[in-house]
Each structure stands twice: as C-alpha cells, then as structure tokens.
Amino acid sequence: xxxxxxxxxxxxxxxxxxFASATxxxxxxxxxxxxxxxxxxxxxxxxVWRLRxxxxxxxxxxxxxxxxxxxxxxxxxxxxxxxxxxLGVSGGAAFATxxxxxxxxxxxxxxxxxxxxxxxxxLIVFGLARGTGPWSGTRLLLTGVVTASxxxxxxxxxxxxxxxxxxxxxxxxxxxxxxxATLPPWSLLVLALCFILTLGLAxxxxxxxxxxxxARLLGEPTRNLLWLVYLLASVLTATAVSIAGSVGFVGxxxxxxxxxxxxxxxxxxxxxxxxxxxxxxxxxxxLARTVLSPQQLPVGVITALLGVPxxxxxxxxxxxxxx
Amino acid sequence: xxxLVCQSLDVSIADTTICSKLDLELAPGQFWGLLGPNGIGxxxxxxxxxxxxxxxxxxxxxxxxxxxxxxxxxxxxxxGMLQQHTVYxxxxxxxETALTGRHPHLGYWEREGANDxxxxxxxxxxxxxxxxxxxxxxxxSGGEARRLAFASLMVQEPAILLLDEPTNHLDMKHQIRIxxxxxxxxxxxxxxxxxxxxxxxxxxxxxxxxLMLFGDGEWQAGPVAELLNQETxxxxxxxxxxxxxxxxxxxFLPGG
Numbered sequence: 001x002x003x004x005x006x007x008x009x010x011x012x013x014x015x016x017x018x019f020a021s022a023t024x025x026x027x028x029x030x031x032x033x034x035x036x037x038x039x040x041x042x043x044x045x046x047x048v049w050r051l052r053x054x055x056x057x058x059x060x061x062x063x064x065x066x067x068x069x070x071x072x073x074x075x076x077x078x079x080x081x082x083x084x085x086x087l088g089v090s091g092g093a094a095f096a097t098x099x100x101x102x103x104x105x106x107x108x109x110x111x112x113x114x115x116x117x118x119x120x121x122x123l124i125v126f127g128l129a130r131g132t133g134p135w136s137g138t139r140l141l142l143t144g145v146v147t148a149s150x151x152x153x154x155x156x157x158x159x160x161x162x163x164x165x166x167x168x169x170x171x172x173x174x175x176x177x178x179x180x181a182t183l184p185p186w187s188l189l190v191l192a193l194c195f196i197l198t199l200g201l202a203x204x205x206x207x208x209x210x211x212x213x214x215a216r217l218l219g220e221p222t223r224n225l226l227w228l229v230y231l232l233a234s235v236l237t238a239t240a241v242s243i244a245g246s247v248g249f250v251g252x253x254x255x256x257x258x259x260x261x262x263x264x265x266x267x268x269x270x271x272x273x274x275x276x277x278x279x280x281x282x283x284x285x286x287l288a289r290t291v292l293s294p295q296q297l298p299v300g301v302i303t304a305l306l307g308v309p310x311x312x313x314x315x316x317x318x319x320x321x322x323x
Numbered sequence: 324x325x326x327l328v329c330q331s332l333d334v335s336i337a338d339t340t341i342c343s344k345l346d347l348e349l350a351p352g353q354f355w356g357l358l359g360p361n362g363i364g365x366x367x368x369x370x371x372x373x374x375x376x377x378x379x380x381x382x383x384x385x386x387x388x389x390x391x392x393x394x395x396x397x398x399x400x401x402x403g404m405l406q407q408h409t410v411y412x413x414x415x416x417x418x419e420t421a422l423t424g425r426h427p428h429l430g431y432w433e434r435e436g437a438n439d440x441x442x443x444x445x446x447x448x449x450x451x452x453x454x455x456x457x458x459x460x461x462x463x464s465g466g467e468a469r470r471l472a473f474a475s476l477m478v479q480e481p482a483i484l485l486l487d488e489p490t491n492h493l494d495m496k497h498q499i500r501i502x503x504x505x506x507x508x509x510x511x512x513x514x515x516x517x518x519x520x521x522x523x524x525x526x527x528x529x530x531x532x533x534l535m536l537f538g539d540g541e542w543q544a545g546p547v548a549e550l551l552n553q554e555t556x557x558x559x560x561x562x563x564x565x566x567x568x569x570x571x572x573x574x575f576l577p578g579g
Contacts (some may be wrong), residue, residue: 207426213406217399
C-alpha cells in the first residue's frame with residue numbers, strides 16, 4: 001500500500017516535469033511536444049530542452065531538497081513547526097546574494113554567493129551553538145533564530161539603501177524564484193547523497209523524534225547523530241537556496257502533508273516527502289509561469305497561496321477524523 | 324548473567340550530594356526499590372546508572388565493563404530505562420512506538436520482522452492497550468502514554484530494568500499489572516529491576532531489596548525485610564509512620 005503510494009508519487013513527479021515542459025506561454029499539444037522532444041534543434045525543441053526542462057528539473061530538485069530538509073529540521077528541533085530556514089541558513093544566503101546584486105555581480109555568480117552565504121551562516125551557528133557540553137537543542141534554536149534575525153536586519157539594510165530599479169529582482173529572490181534557475185550537476189549529486197544518507201538514518205530519526213534521552217536509551221549516540229542531521233539539513237537547504245532563493249512553505253508544509261498521508265515513520269516519510277516536495281514545486285512553478293502569462297510570478301508566492309489553504313483544509317479534515 | 328554494579332559511586336547535582344561512596348550490585352532475580360523523599364535525586368541517580376550522565380567519582384559497571392566506555396547500542400541491548408515523563412510530539416502509531424524497542428537489536432538497514440511485531444503486540448496486550456495499535460500516540464491519556472512507554476521497554480527486552488516511577492499516572496489496576504509484569508520478568512527470566520517508587524506499599528509488596536536515599540549523600544541498601552520498617556521510613560520521610568499487619572504482609576500508613 002505504502003509502496004504503491006511511493007510509486008504513484010514517483011510517476012506523478014516524472015509526469016509533472018513532462019507536463020511543465022509542455023506548458024507555458026507557448027503551449028504544446030502532446031504531438032507537438034513529442035516531436036519537440038525528438039528534435040532538439042527545432043524552435044520548440046529548443047524551448048523544451050533548453051528552457052523548460054532544466055527549469056522544471058531545478059524546481060523538482062529544490063522542492064525535494066527543501067522537503068527533506070524540513071523533515072530533518074522538525075526532528076532535530078523536535079518541533080513540528082520547524083522549517084529549513086528557522087536556523088538562518090537562508091538569511092545568510094540572501095544577504096550574500098543581495099550584496100552581490102548591489103555590487104553588480106554577474107547572474108552566473110549569484111548561486112555561488114548564495115551557497116557561500118548559507119555555508120557561512122551554518123558555520124557561525126554551528127560554531128556558536130556547539131560548545132563543549134552535551135547537545136542542547138534550545139541553544140541551537142536560539143543561536144539559529146538570533147542569527148537569522150541578524151541576517152534579516154542586514155537584508156533590510158541593503159533593501160533600504162538599494163536603488164529602486166534593483167529592488168524588484170531582490171524581492172523576487174527573497175520570495176523564491178526559479179526564472180533564472182539552472183540545475184548544476186553537483187546539486188543533483190548533493191540531493192542523491194543526502195537522500196541515501198537520510199534514508200539510512202530513517203529508523204534513527206524515528207527514535208530521535210521521541211526525544212534525545214529516549215534515543216540514547218535505545219542505543220543512539222545522539223550527539224553525533226544530531227550534528228549529522230543538522231549538517232544534512234543545512235547542506236540541503238543551502239543548495240536549494242542557491243538555486244532558487246528562499247522558496248517558502250515547501251519545507252514546512254510538505255512534511256506535514258506527508259505525515260498526514262503516510263504517518264510518521266521516516267522510512268516512508270522521507271521518500272514520500274522528497275517526491276511530493278519536488279512534485280509540488282514543479283506544479284507551483286508551472287502555475288507561476290502561466291497564471292498571469294506573460295508575466296512571471298515568483299514561485300514563493302504560489303507555494304504560499306497554494307500551500308496555506310491546502311494545509312489548513314487537510315488539517316481540518318484530519319481533526320474531524322479524530323487523528 | 325548481566326549485572327549492574329556501582330563501585331563507590333559519588334553522584335551530585337548542583338550543590339546537592341545524592342549519594343556518596345555508593346556500593347551496590349544489582350544481580351539477576353533481584354527486584355530493587357529505590358525510595359527517598361521528593362527531590363532527593365532518585366532520577367539523577369538512575370540516569371547516572373544508565374550511563375546518561377557522568378558520576379563525580381566511582382564507576383558503574385555493566386557486565387563488568389565501565390558503562391561510560393561502552394557504545395550506547397551495546398548498553399541498550401542490556402539495559403533499559405523507563406523515564407519519569409513520556410511526551411510524544413509527533414504522531415506515530417501505538418504499534419510503531421512499541422516497535423521502537425527493537426531499535427538497538429536491528430541492523431542498519433534491517434526492518435522489523437514478524438517476530439519483532441509479535442513481541443510488540445504481546446507487550447501492547449500486557450499493558451492493556453489492545454485495540455489501540457493504530458491510534459496516534461499524541462491522542463493518548465497520561466496513563467496510556469505511560470503504559471505504552473513501558474510496553475516499548477518490554478519490547479526492548481533488557482536484562483536490567485531501571486524504572487523511574489513506573490506507576491505514575493496509573494490507576495490501581497494498571498499499577499498492579501505493570502508491577503506484576505516486572506516481578507514476572509525478574510523471577511522467571513532472571514532479569515533485575517531497580518524501581519524508583521513513592522508508594523512504600525508497592526515496594527513492600529513487590530521488592531526483594533531496597534535502596535534508600537536520605538539526602539546529603541547518606542544511603543542504605545539491603546533486603547526488604549531488614550530495611551523496610553517503621554523506624555527507617557520515619558527517618559526517610561521525616562514524618563510519623565504507622566505499621567500495620569495485613570494478610571499480604573506488613574504495610575505502612577502515614578501516622579498521626
């Protein structure tokens with residue numbers, strides 16, 4: 001039953017990428033799409049192969065990474081409200097990227113700046129929260145949240161000092177935008193490696209979700225495990241943010257939706273959330289490209305507009321069932 | 324045979340000494356009760372004996388090896404502890420939660436087999452949660468969550484059981500049910516248990532040995548017949564105690 005669901009999600013994921021590559025300001029029928037796929041030199045082939053497919057795949061990867069990171073963060077902080085950005089990873093990325101924009105860095109360099117900013121933020125939080133004592137989730141949370149506030153202040157500073165004409169692209173980045181997204185091959189490697197590692201930790205995550213002491217009593221060396229979970233979540237978030245900016249809500253809502261659907265066993269939750277996160281962002285981005293076409297919206301707006309009512313609806317239904 | 328030994332163990336928390344130079348051997352077939360007034364450090368001592376927090380001096384030996392040198396996974400196969408509080412944040416099912424007891428016994432990629440599931444179902448039946456298998460743990464009452472935590476511990480099958488007030492939140496029926504289960508495990512499977520209790524009469528009914536913590540590091544340990552009497556209890560709880568003879572043995576009431 002659960003395997004069937006995973007298979008279904010996989011099919012839908014692949015299907016959504018094809019769908020996204022056929023949909024847009026120039027919509028392709030199945031026949032046109034098929035010939036475009038076969039003939040990449042034609043104008044439509046160019047459109048599909050060079051523009052839409054890379055963007056759809058970037059969307060999928062970003063959604064998958066954010067959803068996985070959300071699952072990890074929620075266990076790490078043992079709080080169902082945690083999302084990938086709560087510890088300031090996206091703040092660091094945003095600050096570095098915006099600074100790059102201010103100084104006119106080429107678009108090509110922006111993802112690298114984002115990655116750098118995110119990693120610097122991770123190192124700051126890691127270094128300050130680590131200390132020598134036992135693991136302290138509270139200390140990590142406080143350090144992360146305060147660091148995030150620091151980044152937010154710097155971002156506001158940059159925004160208030162920037163000329164009006166550059167503010168628009170900055171806002172798009174801050175809301176999460178896939179317009180210029182490309183999917184570098186190394187990020188797929190990051191995704192694959194983190195996925196395998198996380199899946200290998202899945203049963204440990206189940207135990208960790210019951211609390212650190214319980215996990216230790218059940219045989220987990222929690223100090224190392226928790227730092228590993230933190231690093232995995234951070235690397236995933238940093239990579240996602242470097243590709244698409246801080247797309248909101250995916251990392252918070254997708255893990256929850258999947259919990260309602262498949263339960264809290266991470267051996268099924270992790271793959272389900274990963275697949276659904278990708279699927280969700282591909283569809284959101286397709287909507288972002290088409291709903292006010294030719295105008296393009298930042299995908300972050302769509303994820304929030306779709307995610308919030310969907311989530312509230314399902315939460316309400318779940319309550320009625322008495323779950 | 325698995326034993327847990329404390330050798331001249333010093334444990335303290337903040338400025339309070341919980342026990343000094345504690346020598347204790349928990350041997351198979353023994354059911355120890357840990358008695359002491361509120362805040363005297365019973366939980367801290369249990370945590371120290373489980374290797375969760377370091378001692379100030381002395382050693383805890385699990386199967387003749389210093390517990391702080393053993394990997395947690397090895398410890399978890401031999402020693403289990405029921406914590407005083409059980410809070411479930413994420414809604415796993417009752418069955419999944421009971422199955423977590425198998426965690427230290429399974430390999431890295433291994434999944435729970437039919438045998439593991441059988442053990443979990445049996446433990447759920449023992450704690451009287453039959454029919455709750457598919458329920459979410461976040462919807463359980465305090466007493467039910469407590470019983471589920473005990474069920475997970477049964478599924479873990481440790482030879483040494485450290486129980487921190489296992490009868491908290493439980494009604495009389497389930498107090499007896501849990502204590503009977505511990506007693507059975509101790510007697511029939513040659514395990515040993517150390518149980519922090521506030522109910523002196525449960526200790527009198529079930530325990531074979533008693534460890535008393537008086538505060539300021541003072542302690543006393545021995546067979547229940549030697550230690551559990553009006554005099555020591557009055558000293559322990561600093562209040563008058565009345566001793567009565569009942570059909571099942573000596574029992575203690577708060578005196579006037």
